[in-house]
Amino acid sequence: MNIELYKNLENSFGVTSLEVKNRNQSYIRVKKEMAVPLITHLKLVESYKHLSFFTIIDQIEKGEFELLYMLHSYSRNHDLGIIVSIERHETDMESIHHLWPAAETYQRELREMFGVEFPDSPGLYENFCLEGWEGIPPMRREFDTKRYSEDTFYKRPGRETNDPAKYMKEKIYPSEAETW
């Protein structure tokens, strides 16, 4: 990433912790309040015109969600990830559907899978993937998918599960498996 651009953004939007992965990819962090102004600026002024994807990482240990907006600039040939941390129990975020209409689909998905709300985003409460889901959104990490499956669906008895690494060692290298 262009270091001048980073300095510029640092002064105007309070951007922190630049992380350069390689020539074509870097990540920055910004506060929740400044996120949408920053993205608007990047789109309209700095040629990051393409929203590659928009997703959430559940950092349950820190008690926060990390929203990741991945932007791409054709003229700079550069991917810029903008990471915004929000509290896990205050899951409101400003919508960006006015910048990219496609973002409303992402926001619909994130509302359903993580329970993060984007007020004013159109069709936010329509079904995306699940139909009639009740309870905790399934992609949150406190949701125990195995237990839910056991409670909801009918198990067929007699299923055996092997640890793949152990099983491979025993099957492929039986004589050496004892020494490992």
Place this chain on the structure above:
Amino acid sequence: MEKDMERRLYADTGAPEGSPVVNPDPRTLGDSSNIQLFNEQLKLLNSGLTEEDRLNFCDTPPEVIKPFRGHWENFLNWARSESLWILGFGTGCGAIELRPLMTSRFDMYQYGIQPRPTPRQSSIFVIGGYASVKTMKRIVRSYEQMQGPKFVLGLGSCTINGGMYYDSYNTVNRLDHYIPVDVYIAGCMPRPEALLAGLMELKTIIKEGRGEGANKYAENFEWYKANQKRIIKDWNMPDYNW
């Protein structure tokens, strides 16, 4: 107001560190034991539909149609087994195996098997691998629209015990709790040869007069419905799709 409630629900489940993982008990969420299917005249209530829509749909539950006896039934079973028409509804990743099965190398047409576009014309439903809850709704709807006698082929490990998705929140583990299954084909993925072997097995079953899935469904209709309604939470279709 409802949205507010929903938000509070999420907020309450925000994770304090070290707290035990708590899932809502699904039996209290979608309790199937108190689902009422029939009214006093033993007609289906169709409680998922609006008043207007109820007039457009049938409220008769499926009936058991007893097979004939002797040579006539044997002849019919022979005819059924030699013209298996597959419903062209690829319900999972396993549907990809049907393409090589059709073309010249494996050539299922030589066994009288061919795909059909609608449930009304077809007699065999191949469940191609994992069935998610969302697909299950469509599977039930298509299965019920097929004309009897109808057969179901469970393709891949996922239909048997969930396969690699056994702990997924969205994939049913045992298909035979939702619709009757005649033959399972194990594997992930099974080769087209395995599929052919399963179809040959199905032919044997039909010729022996054991392909009674539709009657089994009619006999245990309430049990199947209770299981289906337990997972399909937004039931907005008729109780029996005929």
